[in-house]
Amino acid sequence: MPLIQHALSITDHPLPVRPARYIEVASARIREFTHSPVSDAMIGFVPSDYQLVYRTLDCLLDLTRGRRFCEWGSGFGVVAGLATMLGFQAYGIEVESILVQESIRLADEFNLNTQFVEGSFVPTGGPEFVDVIDQITCLDLDRRPAYGALGIDPDEFDAIFVYPWPGETRFVNELFETFAPVGAFMVSFHGRQDVRVHEKVTSTRRRN
Numbered sequence: 001m002p003l004i005q006h007a008l009s010i011t012d013h014p015l016p017v018r019p020a021r022y023i024e025v026a027s028a029r030i031r032e033f034t035h036s037p038v039s040d041a042m043i044g045f046v047p048s049d050y051q052l053v054y055r056t057l058d059c060l061l062d063l064t065r066g067r068r069f070c071e072w073g074s075g076f077g078v079v080a081g082l083a084t085m086l087g088f089q090a091y092g093i094e095v096e097s098i099l100v101q102e103s104i105r106l107a108d109e110f111n112l113n114t115q116f117v118e119g120s121f122v123p124t125g126g127p128e129f130v131d132v133i134d135q136i137t138c139l140d141l142d143r144r145p146a147y148g149a150l151g152i153d154p155d156e157f158d159a160i161f162v163y164p165w166p167g168e169t170r171f172v173n174e175l176f177e178t179f180a181p182v183g184a185f186m187v188s189f190h191g192r193q194d195v196r197v198h199e200k201v202t203s204t205r206r207r208n
């Protein structure tokens, strides 16, 4: 099996002041955004549990080989921003232009050098991994991959964060399994308190 799941001991300790304040500001802005007419067309954006994700990423610092991090489908870019605060060199890839703009605004306000790019986190060839059992409802399979604009290949990230919709979990696991390097970690959020941490331990042969 190329992926193994880790059970991390995530403690409930209070967050440091800066990430706590960042989450507070981001959450207020997301509430405002989701009540505005502009968000009506964006059914795919739902925020994850940022405190839980922060605590998980904090544990990940002891495990990853390097510090290059990417939030796949970054929404408001909050997780990529938190990863930056923890010391990762973090990037966010998002298809919705307005969300990329909001992410940049938020990161600038907190002096974060997180980099955001508009486009798809699904690499070239990725859509071939969609299976008949998948229910791809919100994940955009039509947009161009963002890796060229970033100047970083999908196999150069040490850690990934993704919040897939339920019918998309198998597919994002498959993408991680195929395109991430051996030794990379993927943190995925699945609603409520369900956060999963996978490590790619062996290589897979890419389909052509």
Ligand SMILES: C[S@@+](CC[C@H](N)C(=O)[O-])C[C@H]1O[C@@H](n2cnc3c(N)ncnc32)[C@H](O)[C@@H]1O
Pocket (backbone or CB within 6 Å): 044, 045, 046, 047, 048, 071, 072, 073, 074, 075, 076, 077, 078, 079, 093, 094, 095, 096, 099, 119, 120, 121, 122, 138, 139, 140, 141, 143, 162, 163, 164, 165
């Ligand atoms: C469930 S939301 C999670 C947002 C954010 N990661 C968070 O935790 O707050 C999924 C996000 O993925 C974006 N998205 C969907 N398909 C994408 C794709 N192919 N590439 C990049 N972003 C995508 C959506 O626009 C949405 O903002």
